[in-house]
Amino acid sequence: MVLVLSEEVREAVDASRPVVALESTIIAHGLPRPRNLQVALELEDVVRREGAVPATIAVLDGRPHVGLDKDQLDRIANEDGIRKLGHRDLPLAMASGVSGATTVSATALLAARAGVRVFATGGLGGVHREWTVTQDESADLGLLARTRITVVCAGVKSILDVPATLQRLETLGVSVAGYGTDRFPGFYLSDSGHPVEWTLDDPEQVADVMRAQDTLDGPDSALIVANPVPREEQLDPALHTRVLADALHACEEAGVAGQGVTPFLLDHLMRHTDGASLAANLAAVRGNVRLAARIAAAWAGA
Structure with a gap:
């Protein structure tokens, strides 16, 4: 290439x-x-x-x-x-x-x-709701299972099936750690309602894990550092629950399927939260980018 x-x-x-x-x-x-x-x-x-x-x-x-x-x-x-x-x-x-x-x-x-080696994004793709019917799963997961990179993200998009996504990441052998938390973040939300087994508390710890990956010389899989959006900048959880339920219903009524589901739901959330979902998204991205730069500095200083 x-x-x-x-x-x-x-x-x-x-x-x-x-x-x-x-x-x-x-x-x-x-x-x-x-x-x-x-x-x-x-x-x-x-x-x-x-x-x-x-x-x-x-x-x-x-x-x-x-x-x-x-x-x-x-x-x-x-x-x-x-x-x-x-x-x-x-x-x-x-x-x-x-x-x-x-x-x-x-x-x-x-x-x-x-x-x-270090990549910052907002939220990962994952296993979609109704997976047993649609078999719809983001290509992110399979690619990260065979790519040695550290991804700083705010978890996976809350419109997805979060527990199924975590299970799929485990099956694929992708390492997942919460940054300063034992809860898996939910993109717009600081806490998706699901735990993570590992917690890393500073960039140096993340860099140590990256070095351990290389020392082990195992499969070329990613390290996901799940960095929650600050609670004061997250989308109001009650608003999120209500609007997401409305969005899922609207999506079904409109017959939207496949690749059209995610943009439909995200657009519905933005419009029906008066832009609050977008503000939470940007807050998460800024925090992830800042943390990724600190991790990259710790990694480069090895």
Whole structure:
């Protein structure tokens, strides 16, 4: 795979300085214009303030880029026709010469190929509700089961089947630890209602686990660091429960299925919480990016 690393990212990787991978789907498909570009620049600035190099990842004209300059970020934020690319789409996008924003699975794959070990995102995909009927499961899980990368996230999206997702991660052999908590976060919520067996309390502990992964030399699976959104910035739990129930009912009534379910539910939550779900989402992402930069610094200082 021919990767285009920005000069800044290449120099940092070659010198073993801290680098944090960032996905681009939130820029192209997760936020309205012009706020999407503002948030993209803000998140990169958060990484820099913590002493690390941001590596926002996307595919431009069929070429996977690890690290984008301002003009390239502007393209992802404002150009019409930007595709949404999972890891399965990468060869098709490359051969077709199209441009696309990378999801968790594509970002994790390209980051690992570039030698970037730490990746910050909002929430992971997972096992969908009614899985026994639809067999719908995010590609994130399988990719993370075979990719050596540390993913800092706010758990999985609360619209998913959280206990089934945790069970699936266990089956796949993906390590999961709560950051400063023994509860698995629920994306918009600090606590999904489900426990985690392991807790890590500082970036140095996370880096120790990463080193242990390499020493063990076992399967190339990920480490998920589940970092809860601060309670004061989470979506009101009662509001979340009510609106999510309404969203699931509306989704069923509209006959939405497959890949359309997640964007339908997320849009319903944003509109029927007056934007509070989006505010909680951004609070979670900022916290994850900040923590990821600190972990990358601890890892680079080994």
